[in-house]
Amino acid sequence: MTEASPLRYIPHTRDDVRRMLEVIGSPRVEDLFTAIPEELRLRRPLALPGAASEQEVLADLERLAAANANARSHDCFLGGGTYAHFIPSAVDALVSRAEFYTAYTPYQPEISQGTLQAIFEWQTMMCGLTALDVSNASMYDGASATAEAALMAMRVTRRSKLAVSASLHPHYRQVLDTHVAGLRAEIVTIPRGDDGRSESVADFVDGDTAAVILQQPNFLGVIEELSGAAEAAHADGALLIASLTEALALALLRPPGEAGADIACGEAQSFGVPMAFGGPHLGFLATRAGLVRQLPGRLVGETVDTRGKRGFVLTLSTREQHIRRERATSNICTNQGLCLMMATIYLALLGRVGLRKLAEMNLAKAEYAKARIRETPGLKLAFSAPTFNEFAVRLGIPAGEALARAQRAGIIGGLDLGLHAPELGSALLICTTELNRKESIDRLIGILAGGGP
Amino acid sequence: MSGSDHPSRDASQIQSVGFAYEEPLLFERGAPGRSGYSLPGLDVPEVDPGAILPADAIRNDIPGLPELSENEVVRHFTRLSTWNAAVDLAPYPLGSCTMKYNPKLNEKIARLPGFSAAHPLQPDALCQGLLELFHRLEAQLAEISGMDRVTLQPAAGAQGELTGIMMIRACHEHRGEKRRKVMVPDSAHGTNPASAALNGYDVIAIPSGDDGILHPETVEAAMTEEVAALMITNPNTLGLFEEHITRITEIVHSKGGLVYGDGANLNALLGVVRPGDMGIDVMHFNLHKTFSTPHGGGGPGAGPVGVKEVLAPYLPVPVVRELAGGGGFELSDDLPNTIGRLHGNFGNVGVLVRAFAYILSLGSEGLRRCAEMAVLNANYLLARLRDTYHVPYDRQVMHECVVSDRNLRDFGVTTLDVAKRLIDYGFHPPTIYFPLIVQGALMIEPTESESREELDSLVESLLAIDREAREDPPLVRNAPHRTRHSRLDETRAARKPVLRWRPELSSD
DSSP states (O other): OOTTOOOTTOOOOHHHHHHHHHHHTOSSGGGGGTTSOGGGBOOSOOSSOOOOOHHHHHHHHHHHHHTBOOTTTSEEOOOTTOOOOOOOHHHHHHHTOHHHHTOOOOOSGGGBHHHHHHHHHHHHHHHHHHTOSEEOSOBSOHHHHHHHHHHHHHHHHTOOEEEEETTSOHHHHHHHHHHHTTSSOEEEEEOBOTTSSBOOGGGGOOTTEEEEEEESSOTTSBOOOHHHHHHHHHHTTOEEEEEESOGGGGGTBOOTTTTTOSEEEEEOTTTTOOOGGGOSOOEEEEEOGGGGGGOOSOOEEEEEBTTSOEEEEEOOGGGSHHHHGGGSSOOOOOOOHHHHHHHHHHHHHHHHHHHHHHHHHHHHHHHHHHHHHHTSTTOEESOOSOBSSEEEEEOSSOHHHHHHHHHHTTEEOOEETTTTOGGGOSEEEEEOOTTSOHHHHHHHHHHHTTOOO | OOGGGOOSSOHHHHHHOTTSOOOOOGGGSOOTTOOSOOOOOOOSOOOOHHHHSOGGGBOOOOTTOOOOOHHHHHHHHHHHHTTBOOTTTSOOOBTTTOOOOOOHHHHHHHTSHHHHTOOTTSOGGGBHHHHHHHHHHHHHHHHHHTOSEEEOOOSSHHHHHHHHHHHHHHHHHHTTOOOOEEEEETTSOTHHHHHHHHTTOEEEEEOOOTTSSOOHHHHHHHOOTTEEEEEEESSOTTSOOOTTHHHHHHHHHHTTOEEEEEGGGGGGTTTTBOGGGTTOOEEEOOTTTTTOOOOTTTOOOOOOEEEOGGGGGGOOSOEEEEOGGGOOEEEEOOOTTOOOOSSSSSSOHHHHHHHHHHHHHHHHHHHHHHHHHHHHHHHHHHHHHTTTSBOSSOSOOSSOEEEESGGGGGGTOOHHHHHHHHHHTTOOOOEESOSTTSTTEEEEOOOTTSOHHHHHHHHHHHHHHHHHHHHOHHHHHTOOOSSSSOOBOHHHHHHSOOOSOOGGGOOO
16 A cells, blocks of 8 residues: 555545554554454455546446436336436435535434424425325335335234235335245235226235235226225224335325325335436335334434424434334334435425326326227227326237337337236336327337337 | 415514524425426326226325425525535544545436436346446455355345345255344444344344453353354444454354344455455445445445355345356346345445445555545544543554543533534534443544544544533533534423424424
8 A cells, every 4th residue: 555645535645644653653554453363364455446537437437327228318118116207406406415415314403403304394295195194204115115014013913914915016025025034924915806906805804914015006007995905904903004106196196094094105216216226215104193103214303402492303213223222113224314305305396286287197198098008909908997107008919029129219118017917918017207208108009019110 | 374474584583694594394485376396288188087086096185295486495405404414514423334425426427317217127138237337346345345245235234234134044944943043242233133133033132341342252152053143243333353253253153153244344444354254154335334325314325235155045136147158237036045135126226336436436455545544543533532531442443432421420521412512613423322331432433534634623622522521511511502403302302292294283
């Protein structure tokens, strides 16, 4: 190591090092590592390239970035848990303020009120959107939020059985399976009916059931009947968990809390968070007031300072791992702070009117696409039940071939359902948002029907 | 009160606040009909939701969302931002959190559309750049840690711990062994026992020795064939290197256990010593600590996990594979003994991209330089504070040092008071009251980012606070004095939780 090497992120000069070593009373930097037994020390440099200049790193990464299709280079009709929505410029401008993104967890409330107030605003807006009483300060993603909701229901009810819709996002189901693998838990699957909704929920609930878990709209885009499921769950003392992958649906659909859900959870990436190949995204979890002590994750509450002035602090932390250790409600430590900030800014910008209009536009685009599909020979909508901005369509040609043709036309044409719903035959899950123009929808449908290119 | 009749500042405030702005909640601002968003014209037929969806499936209104123009939203959040301490404003020596500088280049790179606007379900052929990046980053982390394989999927250190313990459990189960316990030292982070408990394990707390480190005899006494794993943090939370690590891992291995390494403090070891060479079988990396990705006000982080070959069959899916013959890369679920999936997609990719750029920027020598200067900084702080502050374990430290309030208790001044007073001097306080084995701990981690001048200023501030504590205790006890809020009543917040805004509950 040459001590004078010009590493732009490390300020120490040779003279600084010398003067600091003098104060410490050590002749050399190496002497600071004497606690490490000799035989353990690495006797060679790490086998990594040498330091690189800013322009070299940028060039390397620009090359890698250019090798990925994305929602700007292509017309993207992929949804399935991650949604291409327009992000207003103010969102990135504001989260690029270093006071937000270079801060950490607001452990010291007197110098973290910016973060704390924004979290309190997020909690408030999520309560309004879900019609529930308490929202936490975010989870890693929709899948882990759903798994945490299931564990929470098991704690609340002291039961170990989960009745899970077959139309829960397959990745969410896998994450749930992974989380309960080490616990004494049983999962039963609620089947999908012919119209695309979960059916006979009551048949899968009994006195051992902790929760019924439905996705709203479900993985295949279909809007579920939550209130019926809530009745079925509550009749046997189980909770209803409504999991959402497309939080924008909250602006249009009857809120989960009003429909009888005890926990609403899922993914809020749609609220101004970049797709970023699937993360970081923004899990959310909201519940009724009576269940707050079993809620995982951080919470911000209102209080006053010694002069009586309103302020905000992290609260009810006796639920959390740093206090309760192995008896905590979860091992979660961080939240998705900056993604929460993006979503809070996004919701503030769109507001009461804008969010609803956006949801209606998403619905209108999907309804247009569905109407075109209905009149196109060779294509058939997979389900009759209503949908929001995503739906499944059966093709007359192999899905892989249709997607390859779309790709040649600069279109990412949807998700091949062959793996996730093989009973549909050749089928795609297609999502339309405000980013998909009518011409592009028309083009996609032409290609799916077997047309060029 | 409703949003429309609540002025954001009254006349008396306008005269008194200068540029230290008060700012109400979003819901106390704005007016009905405002919006900060514009949609393009609808190019498809308009749809009445009531005609498509059953009446009982639709909501009418979204109560509680604000109505504001873009400029009002921008001013709101810009003002809020000015109330935060941040690494870009001042040193943030929060122990165990490694609050190093977050390079601007990495922010720019993460925003390239090929990274930020890529969809996680797009076909492998359309995301080769990302898959190559993952492949290279896995290899870099494996080399840095001395582990054989790496998964990038866990979204945070705590999720990495969960992943690691799940793999350990899967490994024992695969061997047909039923082990029910996990050993965790008493100095460990709270996430360690919580992660073990989430896997259904009973947690055994292992005491540290009088010298602050773990001793082989203690581990040997607790180690049985019922113990699945030892979770160990090295350097530990006192900033001390676990000198007996090799002997300790041998003891655990000899009875069939595995060793989990908490990578929270990896910054001290970069290029100097590797967890994989100390007998660690599985560990997580905190990319937001060691590899400079921003802490974001509490996240997102990323917690990749490295494993030795013994645990490789249990890695979460999907895994990244390089195809033969230069055919590029694929994401594959084909791993028969996998523990399954931990994340809805591939992990916190935006964080992975930043960490990758950081490793490229620093290179082999630069990473070692981080460890050296981080350790130099911590030892320098300790050397300058030792004569004034009580040092519970006074030994050579690695990347952080722990002092306590013992010398100040006679004056009625506690660690919390010192922390709050440090705010008045323009520093974010250290981590306080952790590790739990030190009463009144102040855990100080300067990182390599801080210059000698900044450290001197931090030391002078702490020395001044010690003098103040002796001469004018109330000054310290009532700190902070230079913030927009004085001390906040956390007890009240917990006793009568107000977790959302309601017009009738507003106390402003």
